[in-house]
Amino acid sequence: MSLDINAIRNDFPALQRLIKGKPPVYFDNACMTLRPQTVIDAMTHYYREHPSCHRRSIHKFGKETTAAYDKAKKTVRAYINAKDADEIVFTKNATAGINIVAHGLNFQPGDVLLTTTLEHNSNFLPWQFVAKKAGANLAAVPLTPELTFDLDAYRKALTDEVKVVAVPHKSHITGYTYPVKEIIQLAHARGAVVLIDAAQSAAQDDIDVQELDADFLVFSFHKMLGPSGTGCLYGKKSYLDNLTPVFIGGETVDDVSHNAYALTKVPERFEAGLQDYAGAMGVTAAVEYLQRVGRPAVRAHIGKLNALVTQGISELPKVRILGPAAAAQRGGIVNFQIDGMDAGELSIILDETDNIMTRSGVHCCHAGYKRHNLSPSLRVSFYMYNTEQEAELFVDRLKKIVRFF
Amino acid sequence: MIGDTGCCGFSGIQKGPNLFGLLTLSVPMLVVCLAVYPLMFVLGAFNPAAARRRDQVRIIIRANFNLIHQKTFFPLFRCKMAGTVFRFSPRLSGLLYRSFNLAAFLLIWLCVLLPVLAWIK
Numbered sequence: 001m002s003l004d005i006n007a008i009r010n011d012f013p014a015l016q017r018l019i020k021g022k023p024p025v026y027f028d029n030a031c032m033t034l035r036p037q038t039v040i041d042a043m044t045h046y047y048r049e050h051p052s053c054h055r056r057s058i059h060k061f062g063k064e065t066t067a068a069y070d071k072a073k074k075t076v077r078a079y080i081n082a083k084d085a086d087e088i089v090f091t092k093n094a095t096a097g098i099n100i101v102a103h104g105l106n107f108q109p110g111d112v113l114l115t116t117t118l119e120h121n122s123n124f125l126p127w128q129f130v131a132k133k134a135g136a137n138l139a140a141v142p143l144t145p146e147l148t149f150d151l152d153a154y155r156k157a158l159t160d161e162v163k164v165v166a167v168p169h170k171s172h173i174t175g176y177t178y179p180v181k182e183i184i185q186l187a188h189a190r191g192a193v194v195l196i197d198a199a200q201s202a203a204q205d206d207i208d209v210q211e212l213d214a215d216f217l218v219f220s221f222h223k224m225l226g227p228s229g230t231g232c233l234y235g236k237k238s239y240l241d242n243l244t245p246v247f248i249g250g251e252t253v254d255d256v257s258h259n260a261y262a263l264t265k266v267p268e269r270f271e272a273g274l275q276d277y278a279g280a281m282g283v284t285a286a287v288e289y290l291q292r293v294g295r296p297a298v299r300a301h302i303g304k305l306n307a308l309v310t311q312g313i314s315e316l317p318k319v320r321i322l323g324p325a326a327a328a329q330r331g332g333i334v335n336f337q338i339d340g341m342d343a344g345e346l347s348i349i350l351d352e353t354d355n356i357m358t359r360s361g362v363h364c365c366h367a368g369y370k371r372h373n374l375s376p377s378l379r380v381s382f383y384m385y386n387t388e389q390e391a392e393l394f395v396d397r398l399k400k401i402v403r404f405f
Numbered sequence: 406m407i408g409d410t411g412c413c414g415f416s417g418i419q420k421g422p423n424l425f426g427l428l429t430l431s432v433p434m435l436v437v438c439l440a441v442y443p444l445m446f447v448l449g450a451f452n453p454a455a456a457r458r459r460d461q462v463r464i465i466i467r468a469n470f471n472l473i474h475q476k477t478f479f480p481l482f483r484c485k486m487a488g489t490v491f492r493f494s495p496r497l498s499g500l501l502y503r504s505f506n507l508a509a510f511l512l513i514w515l516c517v518l519l520p521v522l523a524w525i526k
Contacts, residue, residue: 352488
């Protein structure tokens, strides 16, 4: 179950570049992955062959676009094993999906919205906003000192007032996978709705929304080889039916009069206006590529790279890895701090030396970093096209920086 | 403010001790202490009181070095320079990175402050 890395790397045009005579070492996959040529070709095909609207346009170009758009929905349905393609809403990213749910649910004063203490701003701010607006309360389950999920603390926090539980599937800070099945079961026992932020897991984990019994699930395609600005909101049909759309306009209605309108069915009522058709076609190509490579093989590969880097840097003085010490519990992410060194400066130095592209700062987790008393950190995140040589190069450079800087 | 911190980017905002304080106090203090330290090192080998003074001077040198190093002063340039030199010599790169601020402040003293002081006199 191993990957043919060379063949994979040849599929990615960005990896063929030389920057100051050296290839890029792209370790920012948790932010956005690179794109294979097939995705680029699929998008270009749309613009070249049938650059038109779907549905409303019943000419030949319109029919081709409609067919391709529907195919994208069916492909994604199969990818996460949703019951029906009508449970798939295309958005521009996971953030948009979370906002659709947060603003579409009806909260009352005294309701509790439950997240955790280390959330991405995208799975924190929408809930903070709607809680303030509705007079509801935003609560957070405290994580353990290793930044893992505390089921006991969660059980304590799950009161009858909790109306929604919104947690990540996989942490963008540590790569740790949350026990979402248990989280969902416990929440449902209390009558709470659950939203899972799968932005970090959709790229390599096997997600079965029916088995998980998630009420809502969001992810971004640009974190799994897909085009920028494309994402997915999955929702159980009955839940989507009861959600109030935030944006309405063309495509969201069956009929309109001067004073009233009749919303169309799900999921179209959440896809206002013309959509990113090139993006949808790119999504189909991305999912097909990922399914050809195989998610288990990707998981095994990034796990190996994580183990290599973790072993190389965990013993270095002044280096502190965030999250569980075991690489096996952190997927494809190594997020760490070096005492006395600014993470942003470290990121620039690595980029300048060998085109090692990483992410630094608080990773859109301001509240979480403050709550857990963390300093800005450097995050390295791997994907299918990264090599052991790249991981070894990174370890070598970091050892020298710790020694001489 | 340097660069684009955005939501969670490079944290190279202006931070650390006040630049004026560093230029007018830390740098001159450091220069003076470094100048007397060799003599105090020798005297300290023979005289316990001098040894105590020598240790105090060493603490002052270290403290001012740290203060000067903490200042965010053209961090982008410093990092790019260090990164460029790193390819040839990581050791030299580290030395340049650590001494960048001090070198810059000494240059300001030599090229700006001293001429201004001389002109005022």
